Amino acid sequence: MITLYHSPNSRSTSVLALLRELGAEEKVTIRRVEIPRADGSGARDPANPHPEGKVPFLTNGADTVRERGAIFTYLCEIFPDAGMAPMPGEEGRGAFLSWMAYYQGVIEPVFVLNMLGLDNPRLQATFRGLPEITEALTAALSQGPWLLGESYSAADLLIASPFLWFPELCPDHPVVRDWVARAGERPSALWAKQRDDA
Known part of the structure; x- marks a missing residue:
């Protein structure tokens, strides 16, 4: 099961948009977690497995993915039919x-x-x-x-x-x-x- 650890109005919001583009928003479990914010609000959430308590963080069984560029690439490869990225061997x-x-x-x-x-x-x-x-x-x-x-x-x-x-x-x-x-x-x-x- 793929799980996205997400905190509203953060970098992980773009991953939500990607899931929607991929038609995968119902295929990925979205777990809301708290994060420390630049304004001093929020806190590290023990429910968030990201090593630094950040979002987005993606888990897929024992596999974990961090950093948006990697998460975007990973999700596009899991859901290739949406055409959101050229696949290996394709032009572009x-x-x-x-x-x-x-x-x-x-x-x-x-x-x-x-x-x-x-x-x-x-x-x-x-x-x-x-x-x-x-x-x-x-x-x-x-x-x-x-x-x-x-x-x-x-x-x-x-x-x-x-x-x-x-x-x-x-x-x-x-x-x-x-x-x-x-x-x-x-x-x-x-x-x-x-x-x-x-």
């Missing part, structure tokens, strides 16, 4: 995996550094910054309406998510802003938000 697989890794390894660190107001030549050399992220997004979106071309994918869902949470960090570029707006209007995103608000 490399681009999909690259976006998953780019989110975890570049986009999220750059967001955190920007929110904290931290800047340093070594950080810039390692992660680059928002201008480079904007360039990567506009280059991909110049080839089609979505990151992988003509079809919305889990890459769009994951990578648009921080811009939806923190619109002030969204690049002031019409192509990117339009893409973020369209991603945020997906029925799955609206469903996940309504579920969290309830």
Whole structure:
């Protein structure tokens, strides 16, 4: 049995939206847990098996998956019929995996550094910054309406998510802003938000 450990209005909300896109929201057990919040509220939940008490966290029998890029990839492979990611051997697989890794390894660190107001030549050399992220997004979106071309994918869902949470960090570029707006209007995103608000 697959179980998602989820806390409302957190990074795991995007996994709820993915489950909806995959048609798997009834096939995965969603367990609500508490987490420590940046504002000092919340606390680590003993019911959450994540080693650091974070969400999202996915279990499937003895198998465990952490980090959203890995969770997204794992779920897309378990539920391939939804077409939310190219499968191994299919065209576009490399681009999909690259976006998953780019989110975890570049986009999220750059967001955190920007929110904290931290800047340093070594950080810039390692992660680059928002201008480079904007360039990567506009280059991909110049080839089609979505990151992988003509079809919305889990890459769009994951990578648009921080811009939806923190619109002030969204690049002031019409192509990117339009893409973020369209991603945020997906029925799955609206469903996940309504579920969290309830």
